[in-house]
Amino acid sequence: xxxxxxxxxxxxGVDRSASADDIxxxxxxxxxxxxxxxxxxxxxxxIKFKEINEAYEVLGDPEKRKKYDELGEHWNRxxxxxxxxxxxxxxxxxxxxxxxxxxxxxxxxEQFFGGGRGFGGFSAGGAGGARRAGPRHGQxxxxxxxxxxxxxMGGAIREISLQSADPVTGEAxxxxxxxxxxxxxxxxxxxxxxxxxxAGSGGGEAGHLFLRVRLASHPEFRAQGADxxxxxxxAPWEAxxxxxxxxxxxxxxxxxxxxxxxxxxxxxxxxxRGLPKPKSTExxxxxxxxxxxxxxxxxxxxxxxxxQLGKSSSFHPRx
Amino acid sequence: MATSKSTPxxxxxxxxxxxxxxxxxxxxxxxxxxQHYGLVRAVPEAxxxxxxxxxxxxxxxxxxxxxxxxxxxAGVRHFASLLDEVERxxxxxxxxxx
Numbered sequence: 001x002x003x004x005x006x007x008x009x010x011x012x013g014v015d016r017s018a019s020a021d022d023i024x025x026x027x028x029x030x031x032x033x034x035x036x037x038x039x040x041x042x043x044x045x046x047i048k049f050k051e052i053n054e055a056y057e058v059l060g061d062p063e064k065r066k067k068y069d070e071l072g073e074h075w076n077r078x079x080x081x082x083x084x085x086x087x088x089x090x091x092x093x094x095x096x097x098x099x100x101x102x103x104x105x106x107x108x109x110e111q112f113f114g115g116g117r118g119f120g121g122f123s124a125g126g127a128g129g130a131r132r133a134g135p136r137h138g139q140x141x142x143x144x145x146x147x148x149x150x151x152x153m154g155g156a157i158r159e160i161s162l163q164s165a166d167p168v169t170g171e172a173x174x175x176x177x178x179x180x181x182x183x184x185x186x187x188x189x190x191x192x193x194x195x196x197x198x199a200g201s202g203g204g205e206a207g208h209l210f211l212r213v214r215l216a217s218h219p220e221f222r223a224q225g226a227d228x229x230x231x232x233x234x235a236p237w238e239a240x241x242x243x244x245x246x247x248x249x250x251x252x253x254x255x256x257x258x259x260x261x262x263x264x265x266x267x268x269x270x271x272x273r274g275l276p277k278p279k280s281t282e283x284x285x286x287x288x289x290x291x292x293x294x295x296x297x298x299x300x301x302x303x304x305x306x307x308q309l310g311k312s313s314s315f316h317p318r319x
Numbered sequence: 320m321a322t323s324k325s326t327p328x329x330x331x332x333x334x335x336x337x338x339x340x341x342x343x344x345x346x347x348x349x350x351x352x353x354q355h356y357g358l359v360r361a362v363p364e365a366x367x368x369x370x371x372x373x374x375x376x377x378x379x380x381x382x383x384x385x386x387x388x389x390x391x392x393a394g395v396r397h398f399a400s401l402l403d404e405v406e407r408x409x410x411x412x413x414x415x416x417x
Contacts, residue, residue, distance in 0.1 A: 020416075024416070024417065060416050061412060061416065137344075140376075140379055140380075140383075142376070182331035184331075187410060187413070188373070188406060188410065189372070189373065190371075190372040190373040190375075190376050191372060192332070192372045192375055192376065194342075208342075208379070210372070210376045210379075215413075217417065222414055222417045223414070224410075224414050229414075231417070278331060279331060
Protein backbone atom coordinates (compact mmCIF):
# COMPACT_ATOMS: atom_id res chain seq x y z
CA UNK A 1 0.00 0.00 0.00
CA UNK A 2 1.93 3.07 -1.24
CA UNK A 3 1.86 6.05 1.09
CA UNK A 4 0.62 9.42 -0.13
CA UNK A 5 3.43 11.59 -1.50
CA UNK A 6 4.47 14.56 0.64
CA UNK A 7 5.67 17.79 -0.93
CA UNK A 8 8.29 18.88 1.58
CA UNK A 9 9.29 21.93 -0.47
CA UNK A 10 5.73 23.18 -0.28
CA UNK A 11 5.62 22.49 3.47
CA UNK A 12 8.66 24.73 4.01
CA GLY A 13 7.54 27.21 1.36
CA VAL A 14 10.81 27.06 -0.56
CA ASP A 15 11.73 26.56 -4.17
CA ARG A 16 13.15 23.20 -5.29
CA SER A 17 16.44 24.96 -6.05
CA ALA A 18 16.66 26.54 -2.56
CA SER A 19 20.08 26.48 -0.92
CA ALA A 20 20.74 24.61 2.33
CA ASP A 21 20.88 27.98 4.09
CA ASP A 22 17.51 29.06 2.65
CA ILE A 23 15.98 25.78 3.81
CA UNK A 24 17.37 26.23 7.31
CA UNK A 25 16.07 29.82 7.48
CA UNK A 26 12.62 28.75 6.23
CA UNK A 27 12.50 25.94 8.79
CA UNK A 28 13.48 28.22 11.68
CA UNK A 29 10.96 30.89 10.69
CA UNK A 30 8.08 28.41 10.39
CA UNK A 31 9.11 26.44 13.48
CA UNK A 32 9.12 29.63 15.59
CA UNK A 33 5.71 30.51 14.22
CA UNK A 34 4.09 27.11 14.77
CA UNK A 35 5.91 25.85 17.83
CA UNK A 36 3.26 24.38 20.18
CA UNK A 37 4.48 26.68 22.97
CA UNK A 38 3.65 29.82 21.02
CA UNK A 39 0.89 28.78 18.59
CA UNK A 40 -2.57 30.09 19.50
CA UNK A 41 -4.18 26.79 18.54
CA UNK A 42 -1.89 24.29 20.31
CA UNK A 43 -3.28 21.18 18.59
CA UNK A 44 -3.05 22.67 15.10
CA UNK A 45 0.38 24.09 15.99
CA UNK A 46 1.59 20.66 17.07
CA ILE A 47 0.46 19.05 13.79
CA LYS A 48 2.04 21.81 11.71
CA PHE A 49 5.25 21.70 13.78
CA LYS A 50 5.56 17.96 13.12
CA GLU A 51 5.03 18.48 9.38
CA ILE A 52 7.68 21.21 9.29
CA ASN A 53 10.08 19.05 11.28
CA GLU A 54 9.58 16.08 8.97
CA ALA A 55 10.16 18.26 5.91
CA TYR A 56 13.37 19.64 7.45
CA GLU A 57 14.47 16.17 8.50
CA VAL A 58 14.57 15.30 4.78
CA LEU A 59 15.45 18.57 3.04
CA GLY A 60 17.96 19.59 5.72
CA ASP A 61 19.98 16.43 5.14
CA PRO A 62 21.88 16.45 1.81
CA GLU A 63 21.67 12.67 1.36
CA LYS A 64 17.97 12.46 2.15
CA ARG A 65 17.24 15.50 0.01
CA LYS A 66 18.99 13.91 -2.97
CA LYS A 67 16.97 10.74 -2.54
CA TYR A 68 13.78 12.75 -2.16
CA ASP A 69 14.49 14.80 -5.29
CA GLU A 70 15.08 11.64 -7.33
CA LEU A 71 11.85 10.20 -6.00
CA GLY A 72 9.93 13.41 -6.73
CA GLU A 73 11.06 13.49 -10.34
CA HIS A 74 9.38 10.18 -11.00
CA TRP A 75 6.38 10.46 -8.75
CA ASN A 76 3.86 12.01 -11.13
CA ARG A 77 5.03 10.21 -14.25
CA UNK A 78 2.72 7.88 -16.09
CA UNK A 79 3.48 4.21 -15.85
CA UNK A 80 3.66 3.42 -12.18
CA UNK A 81 5.96 4.01 -9.28
CA UNK A 82 9.53 5.34 -9.57
CA UNK A 83 12.43 2.92 -10.01
CA UNK A 84 13.32 1.24 -6.77
CA UNK A 85 10.05 2.23 -5.14
CA UNK A 86 8.76 -1.32 -5.00
CA UNK A 87 11.86 -2.40 -3.10
CA UNK A 88 11.41 0.33 -0.53
CA UNK A 89 7.99 -0.96 0.40
CA UNK A 90 7.95 -2.68 3.77
CA UNK A 91 5.94 -5.55 2.36
CA UNK A 92 8.34 -6.27 -0.46
CA UNK A 93 10.01 -9.63 -0.90
CA UNK A 94 7.51 -11.49 1.26
CA UNK A 95 8.37 -9.58 4.42
CA UNK A 96 5.55 -8.60 6.69
CA UNK A 97 4.19 -5.12 6.02
CA UNK A 98 3.96 -2.52 8.80
CA UNK A 99 2.65 1.02 9.01
CA UNK A 100 3.00 3.30 12.01
CA UNK A 101 0.96 6.21 13.27
CA UNK A 102 1.77 8.35 16.27
CA UNK A 103 5.55 8.35 15.91
CA UNK A 104 5.48 11.96 14.73
CA UNK A 105 6.47 10.90 11.20
CA UNK A 106 4.14 10.26 8.26
CA UNK A 107 3.79 6.90 6.56
CA UNK A 108 5.58 8.38 3.55
CA UNK A 109 8.58 9.33 5.69
CA GLU A 110 8.63 5.96 7.44
CA GLN A 111 8.71 4.13 4.12
CA PHE A 112 11.47 6.13 2.50
CA PHE A 113 13.50 7.85 5.17
CA GLY A 114 12.69 6.31 8.52
CA GLY A 115 14.32 3.41 10.24
CA GLY A 116 11.02 1.53 9.86
CA ARG A 117 12.55 -1.66 8.62
CA GLY A 118 12.09 -5.16 9.80
CA PHE A 119 15.00 -7.42 10.45
CA GLY A 120 15.18 -10.95 11.56
CA GLY A 121 12.77 -13.54 12.25
CA PHE A 122 15.32 -16.02 13.49
CA SER A 123 15.33 -19.62 14.63
CA ALA A 124 14.00 -20.11 18.12
CA GLY A 125 16.63 -22.70 18.93
CA GLY A 126 19.25 -20.09 19.76
CA ALA A 127 21.83 -18.26 17.78
CA GLY A 128 24.94 -19.63 16.22
CA GLY A 129 23.60 -22.75 14.62
CA ALA A 130 22.41 -23.60 11.13
CA ARG A 131 19.01 -22.41 9.98
CA ARG A 132 16.38 -24.63 11.52
CA ALA A 133 12.99 -25.77 10.34
CA GLY A 134 11.44 -25.49 13.84
CA PRO A 135 9.84 -22.53 15.61
CA ARG A 136 10.85 -19.13 14.32
CA HIS A 137 10.65 -15.85 16.16
CA GLY A 138 8.81 -13.05 14.44
CA GLN A 139 10.55 -10.16 12.75
CA UNK A 140 11.81 -7.32 14.91
CA UNK A 141 10.77 -3.93 13.59
CA UNK A 142 12.79 -0.77 13.93
CA UNK A 143 11.25 2.66 13.60
CA UNK A 144 12.00 6.25 14.52
CA UNK A 145 9.94 8.25 16.98
CA UNK A 146 10.12 12.02 16.82
CA UNK A 147 10.39 13.58 20.27
CA UNK A 148 10.34 17.32 20.89
CA UNK A 149 12.81 18.84 23.34
CA UNK A 150 9.86 19.79 25.53
CA UNK A 151 8.77 16.12 25.63
CA UNK A 152 12.31 15.10 26.50
CA MET A 153 12.27 17.70 29.29
CA GLY A 154 9.19 16.40 31.02
CA GLY A 155 8.57 12.95 29.58
CA ALA A 156 5.39 12.08 27.67
CA ILE A 157 3.02 9.27 26.82
CA ARG A 158 2.46 8.64 23.12
CA GLU A 159 -0.19 6.44 21.55
CA ILE A 160 1.18 4.43 18.66
CA SER A 161 -0.96 2.69 16.10
CA LEU A 162 0.66 -0.16 14.24
CA GLN A 163 -0.96 -1.64 11.18
CA SER A 164 0.36 -4.90 9.88
CA ALA A 165 -0.71 -7.25 7.13
CA ASP A 166 -0.34 -10.97 7.46
CA PRO A 167 2.23 -12.05 4.84
CA VAL A 168 0.23 -15.20 4.04
CA THR A 169 -3.44 -14.19 4.27
CA GLY A 170 -2.95 -10.46 3.68
CA GLU A 171 -5.40 -9.77 6.49
CA ALA A 172 -4.88 -6.29 7.98
CA UNK A 173 -4.64 -5.84 11.71
CA UNK A 174 -4.42 -2.55 13.57
CA UNK A 175 -3.21 -2.39 17.11
CA UNK A 176 -2.91 0.59 19.42
CA UNK A 177 -0.60 0.80 22.39
CA UNK A 178 1.01 3.41 24.55
CA UNK A 179 4.68 4.24 24.71
CA UNK A 180 6.21 6.30 27.47
CA UNK A 181 8.88 8.76 26.43
CA UNK A 182 11.07 8.91 29.52
CA UNK A 183 12.12 12.22 31.01
CA UNK A 184 15.63 12.81 29.77
CA UNK A 185 15.18 10.82 26.54
CA UNK A 186 18.25 11.41 24.41
CA UNK A 187 18.90 11.25 20.69
CA UNK A 188 19.28 7.64 19.55
CA UNK A 189 17.80 6.14 22.72
CA UNK A 190 15.86 2.97 22.08
CA UNK A 191 12.40 2.16 23.38
CA UNK A 192 11.48 -1.52 23.09
CA UNK A 193 7.86 -2.56 22.84
CA UNK A 194 7.85 -6.31 23.51
CA UNK A 195 5.81 -8.54 21.25
CA UNK A 196 4.77 -5.79 18.81
CA UNK A 197 6.95 -7.02 15.98
CA UNK A 198 6.05 -9.66 13.44
CA ALA A 199 4.21 -12.82 14.42
CA GLY A 200 6.31 -15.92 15.06
CA SER A 201 5.73 -19.19 13.26
CA GLY A 202 5.71 -22.83 14.35
CA GLY A 203 5.26 -21.76 17.97
CA GLY A 204 7.99 -19.10 17.90
CA GLU A 205 7.33 -15.91 19.83
CA ALA A 206 6.46 -12.56 18.27
CA GLY A 207 9.25 -10.11 17.47
CA HIS A 208 9.69 -6.78 19.20
CA LEU A 209 9.20 -3.22 18.06
CA PHE A 210 12.23 -0.98 18.64
CA LEU A 211 11.60 2.75 18.42
CA ARG A 212 14.64 4.98 18.21
CA VAL A 213 14.27 8.48 19.63
CA ARG A 214 14.94 11.25 17.12
CA LEU A 215 14.91 14.64 18.79
CA ALA A 216 12.87 16.99 16.64
CA SER A 217 14.74 19.97 15.25
CA HIS A 218 14.13 23.07 17.32
CA PRO A 219 14.27 26.64 16.00
CA GLU A 220 16.48 27.79 18.89
CA PHE A 221 18.50 24.82 20.09
CA ARG A 222 20.69 21.97 18.93
CA ALA A 223 21.07 19.01 21.26
CA GLN A 224 24.19 16.99 21.91
CA GLY A 225 23.55 14.42 24.60
CA ALA A 226 21.91 16.34 27.43
CA ASP A 227 23.62 19.61 26.44
CA UNK A 228 21.90 22.24 24.37
CA UNK A 229 23.51 24.78 22.05
CA UNK A 230 22.01 28.13 21.08
CA UNK A 231 23.60 30.24 18.35
CA UNK A 232 23.58 33.90 19.39
CA UNK A 233 24.16 36.56 16.73
CA UNK A 234 26.12 39.54 18.05
CA ALA A 235 27.05 42.88 16.55
CA PRO A 236 30.84 43.48 16.39
CA TRP A 237 30.65 46.26 19.01
CA GLU A 238 28.65 44.00 21.37
CA ALA A 239 31.36 41.36 21.09
CA UNK A 240 34.15 43.89 21.66
CA UNK A 241 32.60 45.90 24.47
CA UNK A 242 30.48 43.21 26.10
CA UNK A 243 26.77 43.39 26.81
CA UNK A 244 23.88 41.58 28.44
CA UNK A 245 21.40 39.81 26.16
CA UNK A 246 18.25 37.81 26.73
CA UNK A 247 18.38 34.29 25.28
CA UNK A 248 15.69 31.60 25.08
CA UNK A 249 15.85 28.68 27.49
CA UNK A 250 13.72 25.57 27.64
CA UNK A 251 12.23 26.77 30.90
CA UNK A 252 12.08 30.48 30.23
CA UNK A 253 14.27 33.28 28.98
CA UNK A 254 17.63 33.96 30.57
CA UNK A 255 19.85 37.01 30.78
CA UNK A 256 23.38 36.24 29.66
CA UNK A 257 26.36 38.49 30.24
CA UNK A 258 28.59 38.62 27.17
CA UNK A 259 32.09 39.48 28.37
CA UNK A 260 34.14 42.12 26.51
CA UNK A 261 36.33 40.63 23.79
CA UNK A 262 34.05 37.69 22.97
CA UNK A 263 35.22 35.89 19.83
CA UNK A 264 33.01 34.31 17.18
CA UNK A 265 32.40 30.66 18.05
CA UNK A 266 33.14 31.25 21.74
CA UNK A 267 30.87 29.24 23.99
CA UNK A 268 29.33 30.58 27.17
CA UNK A 269 28.11 27.86 29.48
CA UNK A 270 24.91 28.12 31.47
CA UNK A 271 25.21 25.25 33.87
CA UNK A 272 22.20 23.00 34.39
CA ARG A 273 20.02 24.65 31.73
CA GLY A 274 20.13 21.76 29.26
CA LEU A 275 18.04 18.61 29.03
CA PRO A 276 17.58 16.29 32.00
CA LYS A 277 20.20 13.57 32.21
CA PRO A 278 18.74 10.05 32.05
CA LYS A 279 18.09 8.49 35.44
CA SER A 280 19.45 11.54 37.21
CA THR A 281 18.20 14.68 38.87
CA GLU A 282 20.90 16.64 37.08
CA UNK A 283 20.56 18.48 33.83
CA UNK A 284 22.99 19.09 31.02
CA UNK A 285 24.26 22.59 30.22
CA UNK A 286 23.12 25.23 27.78
CA UNK A 287 25.91 26.62 25.64
CA UNK A 288 25.40 30.02 24.05
CA UNK A 289 27.60 30.16 20.95
CA UNK A 290 28.60 33.67 19.88
CA UNK A 291 28.19 34.39 16.17
CA UNK A 292 29.55 37.78 15.25
CA UNK A 293 27.62 39.21 12.35
CA UNK A 294 28.65 42.15 10.24
CA UNK A 295 26.34 44.56 8.42
CA UNK A 296 26.16 43.79 4.70
CA UNK A 297 25.58 47.46 3.86
CA UNK A 298 26.67 50.60 5.64
CA UNK A 299 25.63 54.17 4.99
CA UNK A 300 28.12 57.01 4.52
CA UNK A 301 28.17 57.96 8.20
CA UNK A 302 28.77 54.40 9.34
CA UNK A 303 31.47 53.91 6.73
CA UNK A 304 33.28 56.99 8.05
CA UNK A 305 33.16 55.60 11.58
CA UNK A 306 34.47 52.18 10.52
CA UNK A 307 37.25 53.85 8.53
CA GLN A 308 38.18 56.00 11.50
CA LEU A 309 38.26 52.88 13.69
CA GLY A 310 40.34 51.04 11.11
CA LYS A 311 42.96 53.82 11.04
CA SER A 312 43.20 54.36 14.76
CA SER A 313 42.84 50.78 16.06
CA SER A 314 45.89 48.91 17.34
CA PHE A 315 44.16 45.58 16.63
CA HIS A 316 45.85 43.57 13.87
CA PRO A 317 44.28 40.10 13.51
CA ARG A 318 47.01 38.85 11.11
CA UNK A 319 49.92 39.88 13.30
CA MET B 320 -8.88 -2.80 16.92
CA ALA B 321 -6.87 -4.02 19.84
CA THR B 322 -5.64 -1.56 22.44
CA SER B 323 -3.02 -2.55 24.96
CA LYS B 324 -4.00 -1.78 28.55
CA SER B 325 -0.68 -2.74 30.04
CA THR B 326 1.97 -0.35 31.38
CA PRO B 327 3.40 1.64 28.51
CA UNK B 328 6.79 0.57 27.22
CA UNK B 329 9.51 3.07 27.92
CA UNK B 330 13.15 3.56 27.03
CA UNK B 331 14.62 3.74 30.51
CA UNK B 332 14.34 0.08 31.51
CA UNK B 333 17.44 -1.76 32.66
CA UNK B 334 17.77 -5.53 32.41
CA UNK B 335 19.84 -8.05 34.27
CA UNK B 336 21.92 -10.48 32.24
CA UNK B 337 19.36 -13.22 32.95
CA UNK B 338 16.60 -11.09 31.47
CA UNK B 339 18.75 -10.26 28.46
CA UNK B 340 19.40 -13.97 27.91
CA UNK B 341 15.66 -14.56 27.70
CA UNK B 342 14.96 -11.62 25.42
CA UNK B 343 17.83 -12.19 23.00
CA UNK B 344 18.14 -16.00 23.13
CA UNK B 345 21.89 -15.58 23.39
CA UNK B 346 23.88 -17.57 25.89
CA UNK B 347 25.19 -15.75 28.93
CA UNK B 348 28.81 -16.46 27.94
CA UNK B 349 28.29 -14.81 24.58
CA UNK B 350 26.68 -11.73 26.14
CA UNK B 351 29.60 -11.39 28.56
CA UNK B 352 32.05 -11.85 25.68
CA UNK B 353 30.37 -9.18 23.56
CA GLN B 354 30.37 -6.84 26.52
CA HIS B 355 34.06 -7.59 27.06
CA TYR B 356 34.79 -6.82 23.38
CA GLY B 357 32.88 -3.54 23.71
CA LEU B 358 30.14 -4.63 21.30
CA VAL B 359 27.50 -3.78 23.88
CA ARG B 360 27.79 -1.49 26.82
CA ALA B 361 26.70 -2.60 30.26
CA VAL B 362 25.38 -0.17 32.82
CA PRO B 363 26.84 -0.69 36.28
CA GLU B 364 23.93 -0.88 38.69
CA ALA B 365 24.07 -2.19 42.22
CA UNK B 366 27.34 -3.98 41.54
CA UNK B 367 26.00 -6.21 38.76
CA UNK B 368 25.80 -5.97 35.00
CA UNK B 369 22.68 -4.36 33.59
CA UNK B 370 21.82 -3.59 30.00
CA UNK B 371 19.62 -0.91 28.47
CA UNK B 372 17.24 -1.15 25.50
CA UNK B 373 19.95 -0.14 22.99
CA UNK B 374 22.06 -3.09 24.13
CA UNK B 375 19.04 -5.39 23.82
CA UNK B 376 18.39 -4.18 20.26
CA UNK B 377 22.02 -4.71 19.32
CA UNK B 378 22.10 -8.19 20.81
CA UNK B 379 18.88 -9.12 18.97
CA UNK B 380 20.52 -8.00 15.72
CA UNK B 381 23.62 -10.03 16.54
CA UNK B 382 21.45 -13.06 17.35
CA UNK B 383 19.78 -12.67 13.97
CA UNK B 384 23.08 -12.44 12.12
CA UNK B 385 24.51 -15.44 13.94
CA UNK B 386 21.41 -17.52 13.39
CA UNK B 387 20.56 -16.64 9.83
CA UNK B 388 23.90 -15.87 8.22
CA UNK B 389 26.26 -17.87 10.42
CA UNK B 390 28.38 -14.76 10.86
CA UNK B 391 31.53 -15.45 12.88
CA UNK B 392 32.78 -13.41 15.83
CA ALA B 393 35.02 -11.23 13.63
CA GLY B 394 32.04 -10.51 11.37
CA VAL B 395 29.91 -9.56 14.35
CA ARG B 396 32.57 -7.19 15.63
CA HIS B 397 32.94 -5.60 12.21
CA PHE B 398 29.18 -5.23 11.93
CA ALA B 399 28.97 -3.62 15.38
CA SER B 400 31.74 -1.13 14.62
CA LEU B 401 30.00 -0.13 11.37
CA LEU B 402 26.74 0.39 13.25
CA ASP B 403 28.54 2.62 15.75
CA GLU B 404 30.15 4.63 12.99
CA VAL B 405 26.86 5.14 11.16
CA GLU B 406 25.11 6.24 14.34
CA ARG B 407 27.98 8.57 15.30
CA UNK B 408 28.01 10.21 11.86
CA UNK B 409 24.26 10.50 11.88
CA UNK B 410 24.37 12.29 15.24
CA UNK B 411 27.12 14.59 14.00
CA UNK B 412 25.19 15.55 10.88
CA UNK B 413 22.04 16.25 12.88
CA UNK B 414 23.95 18.40 15.37
CA UNK B 415 25.85 20.38 12.76
CA UNK B 416 22.86 21.14 10.59
CA UNK B 417 20.85 22.35 13.59
